[in-house]
Amino acid sequence: MKVSLHWLRRFVDFELTATELAEKLTMRGFESEVVSDFDSLENLVVGDVLTAEKHPNADKLKLCSVSDGSETFSVVCGAPNVDAGQKIVFAKVGAVLPGDFKIGKAKIRGIESFGMICSERELGISDEHDGIMVLDESHKAGTPIKKVLGPLFNAIDIEVTPDKAFALSHRGIAREVATIVGSKLKTPINSVKLNPKSKDVVSVKLDKKGGCTRYIAGTMKGVRVGPSPKWLAEYLKSVGQKSINNLVDISNFMLLEIGHPTHVFDLKKLAKPAVKVSWAKKGEKFDALDEETYELSTDHMVITDTKNTVALAGIIGGMDSSVTDSTTEVLIESAYFDPVVIRKGSKKLNLLSEASRRFERGTDPNAALEAFNMIVQLMQEVAGGTLESVITDECSMSLDSTSVDLSYEKLLKYAGQEIPLKDIESILKGLHIDAKKTKTGWSCSIPTYRTDLKVETDLIEEVFRCFGYDNIKSSFNYSSIMQYANDEESSISSLKHHLSSLGFHQSYNNSLEDFEEVKLFGKDAVSVMNPSSERMNTLRTTLHSGLLKNLDFNYRNGSANTLIYEHGNIFEGKTDKLEDIEQKSSLSCLVHGNVFAKNVHFDSIPASFSFLKGVALNIFEDKRLGLKVNFLQKKHHYCDPYFSIIDGKKQEIGGLGVINQSLLNKLDIAHKNEVVVLDVDTEIFKNYGSYSTKVEDIVTFPIVQRDLNFKMDSNIQVGDVVKAIKSVNQSILISVIPVDIYHSKKDKLSKDVLFSLNFQSSKKTLEDNDVNSIITDVIHLISKKYNAKLRDN
Amino acid sequence: MSLDKTIKGLKASFSKELSKSKTSQDLENFRIKYLGRNGQLALLFEEFNKLPTLEKPRFGKELNILKNQLTDQYQNALGNNSENSATSDVDFSLPGYDLPDGNIHPLEQITSEIKSIFQSIGFSVAYGPEIDDDYHNFEALNVPKYHPARDMQDTFFINPNAVLRTHTSNVQIHLMENQDPPLRHICCGRVFRNEAVSYKSFCLFNQVEGLVINETSSFAEMKGTLEYFVQEMFGKDTKMRFRPSYFPFTEPSAEVDIWNSKLNQWMEILGCGMVNPNVLSNVGYDNEKYQGFAFGMGIERIAMIKYGIKDIRLFYQNDKRFLEQF
Structure with missing residues (x-):
């Protein structure tokens, strides 16, 4: 909310600059930024445009000579409205405009320009940027701009938090300023009840179901629509609002003055001078002031003239009953609407107005009458009308202040330190909270505009806020420290470090993806009801989708070699019911290209299936897990082949597969080699730290190594042969490793495989005889089982 | 034990003389002196045979280690001297292996x-x-x-x-x-x-x-x-x-x-x-x-x-x- 210092001074006298005020309010819980602080702007003066001619090299630019009263400068200006004889805002070289916009010497289309003629937007006054700001002729060239524009246009922007409804006006902010500087709040307009000319009565009927608990109405006649007086237009201008006409301006002014929304109907356009507050019919169409047609539902509270809907209560007025240039008679509404009703109605239509913003946060029911009285006075003064009807005030709510108890002990316990009684009392007094001493603290009478103060902690917050958070000294009691529990993810974290040291990059991908793409991964996906874009409407069902995107992105940016992984949640659900949705922590790796590129030392080492299989073994057969894993081929939706990784208890703890071509093509993933993925069930790592390693005795007897070279059918799986060889002896045959495979060019149907067998006993040094008998058994078995032939080494 | 000392002394003089043996003739003379049939090492083994049975296992082990060490050193020196040696081809200015470099996000x-x-x-x-x-x-x-x-x-x-x-x-x-x-x-x-x-x-x-x-x-x-x-x-x-x-x-x-x-x-x-x-x-x-x-x-x-x-x-x-x- 833009707040003008000029306007604040209607209510309170203070000496602060815009920058100082913004700082003070920020530290009070009203986060403020300076919009324009002319006091801080240097090198900004009233300039006199002596000449303004066409720029020799550009049709749309003008070359002006500008005097600052003592010197004349040549300035290039792009504004269409610049003309000789104008008094303008001249930013000289060295000036810094709002938004840290530094003015320097510049060459524009070949001509040097010394400074700039400013528009209102450049000065932070309004959004006006179609032309430069033209000043009143009476100003003398060379006068510092802070003297000319400062008094009117110094302004700050306050981000008012949703609880502080009371602060959505100049009076509300001025109350806070008054407590900061310690001065009294002024009353620029008195809320005086005026006497009507006639005995006419506007009939007002409220709905029994609630929603509107106070409605004040009255009519005025003899109103003349016309331009606003200068003072009124200037206040609106000081917050960047344009003056429209006196009637509209008054309503806008009242909103920003005391924060209570009012509405003005053209009386002649109402069926009769009567108001009925009720609920909209389902599907009812309503033409609003903003020239849009809204379809209402039974949740919407509406104002009718007993025949037609003339306003959407608390949100926006109707087109047909709005005031125009020919309006002479008006009906003025000032009401209190229930915050939830307004919030619901405005959300449903996605229609937020200045009025709804205030009603949904909770307005002051007493301000309804104030606003009514003030608006009538202003109308009389500015538009010449008179109050015609008796003021109708239908009210079914309490207008009394509420009472909240504050315990001194509780306040101190919350603070963790001493705060003197007298400080608390003076803070409460400054906030116009009437605090009566009780045994334990105070009984506080809360002004009705402080709709945010309902319970004790609300008051504690007020005291702390005004006492100053800086004045509460920090303390940190180390003796209260508890032993922290084990972080269940710390072992996954060491897995991540392990992967990274193997050369993997860790990815963080978006959890939200395109449904059409998620579908390709073949699981029941969970979608978002209100996505921000179709490309992010569904939750990922696998981490593969993101990793593939990372491969594609990096490939297209010149890096084909990819070793990546991600750890994150994936989602599946047969329906969108919470209990049907499975949210699972997951970790997947993806590799493509080479682990090592070809270099002077050796040929490239591909990031292949076998590489990732090695990584899998490295991870799963980590000593701390104490697992032995097996790879079991199974069907997969988009991997061919795919192997489940099975632990000793036959549980699936991971998977390893090659993404098929069809998926890569459908997703248009750039690649040149096989794309291999590894899935790791993170659950098994959760107890990682508690596995204890038991040290075995080191066997000191020598290892005996023998090689066996078999010729066998080329379709025989070497892994099966290894298993078969191992099965021959479990005590001293400690390892079987295929070390070479040779495919003859002539004989494509067979291959030679060289196995290296290691023997070792924990009891003695092995003799040839111990080994030979096993070798004989191996040769016998393999020859028979695989129809393999032993070849000479 | 005097044998301990002898082993130590032999090691020292072996290394010293080996480093001075540049030509292939030097190396051959050196081999005969230390590793030959009647060389210093052989002499040590003779002394070992005279040891009491109780001490034999300990010195047996040590002498075997010594023999392997000296033979390896001599072979290395021989290799360095040869023009066909593999190590002489090593270009130490070549880049080291470009090991993959991973990261934590x-x-x-x-x-x-x-x-x-x-x-x-x-x-x-x-x-x-x-x-x-x-x-x-x-x-x-x-x-x-x-x-x-x-x-x-x-x-x-x-x-x-x-x-x-x-x-x-x-x-x-x-x-x-x-x-x-x-x-x-x-x-x-x-x-x-x-x-x-x-x-x-x-x-x-x-x-x-x-x-x-x-x-x-x-x-x-x-x-x-x-x-x-x-x-x-x-x-x-x-x-x-x-x-x-x-x-x-x-x-x-x-x-x-x-x-x-x-x-x-x-x-x-x-x-x-x-x-x-x-x-x-x-x-x-x-x-x-x-x-x-x-x-x-x-x-x-x-x-x-x-x-x-x-x-x-x-x-x-x-x-x-x-x-x-x-």
Whole structure:
């Protein structure tokens, strides 16, 4: 909310600059930024445009000579409205405009320009940027701009938090300023009840179901629509609002003055001078002031003239009953609407107005009458009308202040330190909270505009806020420290470090993806009801989708070699019911290209299936897990082949597969080699730290190594042969490793495989005889089982 | 033992003479002197044979080792002398192997750093669901339906009653529902906001939130805890301030800014406050007896400040050229 210092001074006298005020309010819980602080702007003066001619090299630019009263400068200006004889805002070289916009010497289309003629937007006054700001002729060239524009246009922007409804006006902010500087709040307009000319009565009927608990109405006649007086237009201008006409301006002014929304109907356009507050019919169409047609539902509270809907209560007025240039008679509404009703109605239509913003946060029911009285006075003064009807005030709510108890002990316990009684009392007094001493603290009478103060902690917050958070000294009691529990993810974290040291990059991908793409991964996906874009409407069902995107992105940016992984949640659900949705922590790796590129030392080492299989073994057969894993081929939706990784208890703890071509093509993933993925069930790592390693005795007897070279059918799986060889002896045959495979060019149907067998006993040094008998058994078995032939080494 | 000494002496003179033997003739003479049939080594073995049986195993082992060592040294020297030697071809100026260089994602690094700072002062870490019901994400946290505070967090809905959590505070509710005070926890994970994607906002971000509940934890203690955190995270000299703010789940609430001396401005890094008594009663805690504080921060924001990153989307693009810098 833009707040003008000029306007604040209607209510309170203070000496602060815009920058100082913004700082003070920020530290009070009203986060403020300076919009324009002319006091801080240097090198900004009233300039006199002596000449303004066409720029020799550009049709749309003008070359002006500008005097600052003592010197004349040549300035290039792009504004269409610049003309000789104008008094303008001249930013000289060295000036810094709002938004840290530094003015320097510049060459524009070949001509040097010394400074700039400013528009209102450049000065932070309004959004006006179609032309430069033209000043009143009476100003003398060379006068510092802070003297000319400062008094009117110094302004700050306050981000008012949703609880502080009371602060959505100049009076509300001025109350806070008054407590900061310690001065009294002024009353620029008195809320005086005026006497009507006639005995006419506007009939007002409220709905029994609630929603509107106070409605004040009255009519005025003899109103003349016309331009606003200068003072009124200037206040609106000081917050960047344009003056429209006196009637509209008054309503806008009242909103920003005391924060209570009012509405003005053209009386002649109402069926009769009567108001009925009720609920909209389902599907009812309503033409609003903003020239849009809204379809209402039974949740919407509406104002009718007993025949037609003339306003959407608390949100926006109707087109047909709005005031125009020919309006002479008006009906003025000032009401209190229930915050939830307004919030619901405005959300449903996605229609937020200045009025709804205030009603949904909770307005002051007493301000309804104030606003009514003030608006009538202003109308009389500015538009010449008179109050015609008796003021109708239908009210079914309490207008009394509420009472909240504050315990001194509780306040101190919350603070963790001493705060003197007298400080608390003076803070409460400054906030116009009437605090009566009780045994334990105070009984506080809360002004009705402080709709945010309902319970004790609300008051504690007020005291702390005004006492100053800086004045509460920090303390940190180390003796209260508890032993922290084990972080269940710390072992996954060491897995991540392990992967990274193997050369993997860790990815963080978006959890939200395109449904059409998620579908390709073949699981029941969970979608978002209100996505921000179709490309992010569904939750990922696998981490593969993101990793593939990372491969594609990096490939297209010149890096084909990819070793990546991600750890994150994936989602599946047969329906969108919470209990049907499975949210699972997951970790997947993806590799493509080479682990090592070809270099002077050796040929490239591909990031292949076998590489990732090695990584899998490295991870799963980590000593701390104490697992032995097996790879079991199974069907997969988009991997061919795919192997489940099975632990000793036959549980699936991971998977390893090659993404098929069809998926890569459908997703248009750039690649040149096989794309291999590894899935790791993170659950098994959760107890990682508690596995204890038991040290075995080191066997000191020598290892005996023998090689066996078999010729066998080329379709025989070497892994099966290894298993078969191992099965021959479990005590001293400690390892079987295929070390070479040779495919003859002539004989494509067979291959030679060289196995290296290691023997070792924990009891003695092995003799040839111990080994030979096993070798004989191996040769016998393999020859028979695989129809393999032993070849000479 | 004299034999010990002899072995030592032999080793020394062997190395010394070997280094002086340059030509192949030198080397051959050397071989005969030490390793030949009647060389010094052979003499030692003769002496060994004369030893008492009891000492034989020990010296047997040592002599065998010595023999292997000397033979290896001689062979090496011989190799060096030969023109066909492999080592003479080694170009030591060649680059070393280009070992793959992995990384931990910057957001993970920051999260770990924050975790360990809080763990060092006794905080445990908790996790919870990313999709949760409206109750745990909002209502239990004192944000009723149709409350304007809902606008502070634009929400993705899965169904009218389930949301992608907008903060990790839902974990705090689950925690308190399952555990009695005292509590001293941080929760971390992904949270989602239905905001337009730009250089400064993304549809999701990572959060770390903290919760301390016991009978005495005060505003002053909250300040002390967070000052400790800021100093550990950003350096001992970091200037910081607490300023009043509003969150429905805490009261009094504050935002913490740290001073950025490069940009010459305050930068908001976290929100905090005393846990609202309504939140405590919602989880069945006695809010007269217990009190405490909560705080929360965005990891991306802290990473951006710490590493000077200007575009939040970089964290989720996984460009190797970006990741490799961490």
